[in-house]
Amino acid sequence: MPKYIFCTGGVVSSVGKGVAAASIGRVLKSRGVSVTMQKLDPYINVDPGTMSPYQHGEVFVTEDGAETDLDLGHYERFIDENLSKACNTTTGQIYAEVIAKERRGDYLGGTIQVIPHITNEIKRRIGLAARATNPDVVIVEVGGTVGDIESLPFLEAIRQMRKDVGRDHVAYIHVTWLPHIGATNELKTKPTQHSVHELRGIGISPDMIVLRSNYPMNDAIREKIALFTDVDTRAVIPLSNADVLYEVPLLLEETGVADFLIERLGLNASALPDLNDWRMMVDEMKKDKESLPIAIVGKYVELEDAYISVRESLYHAGVAHDLDVQIDWISSEDLEKGRGLDRLEKVAGIVVPGGFGYRGIEGKIIAARFARENNVPYLGLCLGMQVMCIEKMRSIVASDDPNSTEFNHTTHHPVIDLMPEQRDISDMGGTMRLGSYPCALVPGTHAARAYGTAMVHERHRHRFEFNNAYRDQLTKSGLVISGLSPDGRLVEIAELADHPFMVGSQFHPEFKSRPNRPHPLFKAFVEAAAQLDSVEK
C-alpha cells in the first residue's frame, strides 16, 4: 500500500506550492523511493481545457491526452515521470461522476451529500492515481488555499484518509507565506499561525510547514512557528526564493525534508540522496552564460504562466548550449498595430506558441513572415506551425487570402482545415485530438537531424490540421513535410527548405522537455539561433 503526502496551501496562493511539492517528490525519488503526484483542483470546470489562459495559465497535456493543470508540468519536470489522467481531479469531475451515478440509480434511493458521497468519490480518485503506477509514495497537492469554500470537501477527504489508511501512512504538509514588513524589516508569522489554526479547525494537523518567503529566514522564526503550531522545529522548513527554480530540491534536501518524511512515514529509503546529477545540472544553470535573445510571439504574453512549458523548454535548451535564453515577450496584437517589429529585429530566434481563436493571428503571421524573409530561426508550436504554413501560402499566391478555417470560413485557400473526425463535434471540452501520437520523421530534414531517430511520440492538442489538398503546391515551393503520422495522412512537422531553421510541429514538444533532458526540437532551434547570433555579433 502506498503512503500519502498531502500538500495544502495557506495565507495566499501563487507562492510556489506546486514547485515545493514537486521538489519534495524529487528529493524522495533521489532516495530510491518511487513517487507519483496528483493535483486536486477545487474549481467546478471539468478540466482547465475550456478556461482562458488568463484565468488559468497553460493547459498541460499528459501522454494519455488529459488537459490538466500547469502544476502537472512542474511535477513531470521535477520528478521526471509521465503522469496520466488520474493525476488531476477537479470538483467538476467529482460532481459529474456522482450525479451520473445518482441518475443511474446506483445510490438506491439514498440522499446524496457532500459527506460521504462527494468525499468518497474524491478518495476513490486519489486511489486511482495511486493504482496507476503503484508507487511507494503519492504526493497529493490540494489547489487553492485553506479557507476557500471550494476546497472544503477535498480537505475533509484527505482528513479522512488518515483514518482510512492509517496514521503512519499519511503526512500533511502545509505551505505558507511569510510577508515582509519593510518599515521594521521583519518577516511576520501571524498569517501562518492563523492558517494552521484554520487547518486544525478542519481536523488536519500538519506534520510539516514549508515557509515561503522572498527573504532568508533565521532559526528564531522557525522556532516561533514551531511553538505556535505544535509542529517539530525540524519540520518547519524555510524556503526562500531560489536563484534557479530547479535548485529548490537541493535547498529542501539541505533542510532535512527527506529525512523527516522517511522517518515519519517509515519509508524504505537510502540514507543518502543521489542528487549528484541534479546538482551538476543546477551548477550549470547557475553559471554565468552568454545571453541569447529569443522572442515569444503570443497573445497571452502579459501572463507568462500561459506559456510556462515553452518558457521552461527554452531555458532547458539554453542551458544545454551554455546559453542564457532571454525571452522577449512580444504581443502578436502589437505587431498587428505596427508596434514591436524593431524588437523582432533584435532577437536571434522567434517562437510562435499554440493558441486558439482569431485574436492576434495576423500578428503571428507577421512574425512568421519576418522569420522567413530574414532567415531568422523559427519554431512554431501547434498554431505556430499552422501560421507558418498559412504565411508560406500567402507568399506563394501573393495574397492575404490563405488562412485556417478556424479564422476564416470563406477563405479560398484553406491551408489549415478542421480535421474530418472533428466535423460532427459540437462540445468544446475534451474533444480535440489529444495526447501522444507517433510521428515518422523524414530523413535528411531538420526534424530528423534534431531527433536523430526515425519515429517519435509527441503530445497533441488541436482541432485543425494541415490540409493535404495543398501538399503538392506547398512542397513544390519549398515547404518540406518532415514528420507524418505513420499512415502518411497527417502532417505533423513542416519546415522550410532554404532557411537556416524554420520548423513547425503540429504537436506540443514543450510538454516533454525536462531540465535534465531538453527537447530535441528546442535544442536544435536554440543552436540555430545561437549561430545567427554569433554571426551578427
Ligand code: GLN
Ligand atoms: N487552434 C488550433 C487548432 O485547434 C491550434 C491549437 C493549438 O495551438 N494548441 O488546431
